[in-house]
Amino acid sequence: MTSGFWHQVRAVADRDLLRERRRGDVLWITIPFGAIALLLVPLAVGTDAALLREIGPGLYWVIVMLFGVLVAVGKASSDTVPQQDASLLLGLDPAAGFVGRAAAATLLLLIFEVVVGVVAVGLYDISIIGVPWLILTVLIVAAGLALLGTLTGSIVNSTSAGTALVPLLVAPLSVPLLLGATQAYEGLRLGHSILSWVLLMVAVVLVVAIIGVLTARPLQES
Amino acid sequence: MTAQTRTRRWPWAASALSLLGAFTLAMVSPADSVQGDLVRIMYVHVPAAWLAYLAFAVTFVGSIAYLVARRLSWDRIAAASAEIGVYFTGLTIALGMIWGKSTWGVWWTWDARLTLTAIMFFVYLGYLALRRTTDDPIARANRAAVLGIVGAVQIPLVHFSVVWWRGLHQPPSIIRPDGPAIQDSMMLVALFVGVVAFTVVYVSLMVKRIELMHLDDRLDAAERAGDQPVAGEAVTAPNLGGSA
Numbered sequence: 001m002t003s004g005f006w007h008q009v010r011a012v013a014d015r016d017l018l019r020e021r022r023r024g025d026v027l028w029i030t031i032p033f034g035a036i037a038l039l040l041v042p043l044a045v046g047t048d049a050a051l052l053r054e055i056g057p058g059l060y061w062v063i064v065m066l067f068g069v070l071v072a073v074g075k076a077s078s079d080t081v082p083q084q085d086a087s088l089l090l091g092l093d094p095a096a097g098f099v100g101r102a103a104a105a106t107l108l109l110l111i112f113e114v115v116v117g118v119v120a121v122g123l124y125d126i127s128i129i130g131v132p133w134l135i136l137t138v139l140i141v142a143a144g145l146a147l148l149g150t151l152t153g154s155i156v157n158s159t160s161a162g163t164a165l166v167p168l169l170v171a172p173l174s175v176p177l178l179l180g181a182t183q184a185y186e187g188l189r190l191g192h193s194i195l196s197w198v199l200l201m202v203a204v205v206l207v208v209a210i211i212g213v214l215t216a217r218p219l220q221e222s
Numbered sequence: 223m224t225a226q227t228r229t230r231r232w233p234w235a236a237s238a239l240s241l242l243g244a245f246t247l248a249m250v251s252p253a254d255s256v257q258g259d260l261v262r263i264m265y266v267h268v269p270a271a272w273l274a275y276l277a278f279a280v281t282f283v284g285s286i287a288y289l290v291a292r293r294l295s296w297d298r299i300a301a302a303s304a305e306i307g308v309y310f311t312g313l314t315i316a317l318g319m320i321w322g323k324s325t326w327g328v329w330w331t332w333d334a335r336l337t338l339t340a341i342m343f344f345v346y347l348g349y350l351a352l353r354r355t356t357d358d359p360i361a362r363a364n365r366a367a368v369l370g371i372v373g374a375v376q377i378p379l380v381h382f383s384v385v386w387w388r389g390l391h392q393p394p395s396i397i398r399p400d401g402p403a404i405q406d407s408m409m410l411v412a413l414f415v416g417v418v419a420f421t422v423v424y425v426s427l428m429v430k431r432i433e434l435m436h437l438d439d440r441l442d443a444a445e446r447a448g449d450q451p452v453a454g455e456a457v458t459a460p461n462l463g464g465s466a
Contacts, residue, residue: 151372155365159355169348172341173372176379207375215368218289 005096012092012100017107026071026108034067034116038123049125056124060117061181064141068112069170072105072149073156084157084220094216098150102212105146113138130188133198137184140201144177147208154212154219176204229433232426239419243269243412251412260324265412267317269420270310271339276424277307278346278377285370288363294439295432297363300370302431304349306424311343326390333389335380342376349373359439 020026041059042052087097117138120126128134152169159165180201187194247265254261284300287293318336319329330336349369356362384393 151368155352155368156355159352159365165348165351165355168344168351169369172345172348172376175338175341176375204375208372211368211372215289215371218364219368221364 005093008093008096009100009103012097013104013107016101016104020104020108026112030067030071031112031115034063034112035119037063037067038116038119042123052124053126056120056126057185058182059124060120060126061141061178061185063116063120064113064181065145065174065178066167066171067116068109068142068145069149069152069166069174071108071112072102072146073153073166073170088220094220095213097220098154098212098216099209101153102143102146102150102209105150106143109142109146110138113142127189130194133184133188133194136198137181137194137201140198140205141177141181144201144205144208145174147205147212148173148177151208151212151215154216157219177201180204229429232422232429236419236423236426239415239422243416243419246412246415251409252406254409257325260321261409263317263321265416267314267321268413269416270314270317272417273420273424274307274311274314274342275377275381276421277303277310278342278374280428281307281346281349281370282374282377285367285374288367289371294359294363297359297366298432298435298439299428301350301353301366302428302435304346304370305431306427308343308346308350310420310424311339311346315339315343331390333391334383334387335389335391338376338380338383342373342380345373345376357442359442 038059041055045051045055088094121128148170149166152166152173155169156165180197184194184197184201187197243265247262251262251265253259280303281300284296284303288296288300315336318339322331322336323329349366352369353362353366356365383389384391
């Protein structure tokens with residue numbers, strides 16, 4: 001991959017981040033929505049502190065999966081057909097477009113994870129343990145979700161169902177990430193090695209990244 | 223023998239083998255010493271699960287082949303196989319639930335194999351839903367092919383889930399390093415006949431479904447051509463200003 005490729009990646013990522021700065025979809029809609037979901041659950045399952053401490057970490061990751069993916073999909077499917085045509089005419093490499101959108105989504109997802117994480121720690125009294133591994137898990141999940149959401153957003157872009165179809169496609173595919181993240185926290189809590197779970201998540205990230213890069217052109221052409 | 227004659231023979235072969243399978247599981251296989259007659263569900267449950275794997279693996283191969291060769295025939299193979307796979311995954315889950323209720327006392331348990339099979343079912347349900355969102359056959363094939371490749375990650379996950387996680391679902395009974403766990407030869411025969419019968423049913427359904435998809439595509443193309451303006455329609459007769 002040439003420096004021109006990475007220059008295009010940077011340009012696409014900058015454009016998406018600029019768009020987010022102007023519109024504030026993640027900051028003003030998705031993050032508050034995630035925080036409200038965390039607030040609603042105790043009203044449904046009960047406010048017993050021990051129970052909430054027990055289910056808190058798993059619930060946090062479920063919220064990240066279900067709401068966080070909207071961040072990536074929103075960025076991936078925001079281009080209209082004329083915009084896509086213009087990108088093609090300007091010579092934008094579709095693979096660079098995919099990587100750039102995923103990179104911007106990763107950064108936004110990291111912000112989402114951190115803010116919602118702080119809310120979850122506050123509401124559910126979750127213990128922060130194994131900080132380096134926890135940071136690594138948060139990073140991998142952000143990258144994995146961003147890649148999955150970007151790929152799915154590209155698939156459904158300009159279809160009649162639009163983003164309505166996305167949850168059905170992404171939710172089942174994000175299961176390895178959910179399993180990896182929740183089991184990693186559980187492993188840290190019990191003092192076990194979490195390397196196998198981290199490797200599982202890294203494998204998912206790599207597989208989705210490779211498929212996304214290789215199929216970017218046929219998806220753009222469709 | 224023409225291709226049409228060969229096509230017509232598959233449903234007959236599938237029907238005959240299915241009847242043989244039904245006879246074998248009902249009459250030839252003995253009842254299990256622990257499960258009793260409930261074991262007979264396994265002769266349909268296991269072949270249905272095998273067929274789901276086969277069907278989704280064919281979807282994976284068809285998706286890759288389409289993206290490489292860009293021929294719609296590969297897309298039809300992938301799509302037809304996914305439809306059949308979804309049906310047989312549903313059948314696998316339903317039969318497993320019936321068996322589970324009698325054996326474990328619950329319709330559903332959060333075992334890794336069960337949960338991942340249900341997830342695989344929804345992944346391919348999404349694949350079929352995606353195909354319905356686009357009329358353009360090329361765009362539909364491109365998008366579905368990508369999902370057909372991503373979705374295939376589920377197949378090894380489901381298969382090896384009984385090895386990686388210890389749950390209620392039993393580990394592999396036939397393909398094992400130390401030979402099949404089933405000792406009774408009649409039980410193995412019943413299972414083998416079931417697998418062969420279901421595989422022929424799969425081929426039969428595939429042949430018919432691909433044929434139907436081909437006809438659907440031709441019909442769509444003809445309809446789209448009919449919607450186009452007729453050549454010269456934009457040209458109107460000059461108004462010369464005279465009265466008729």
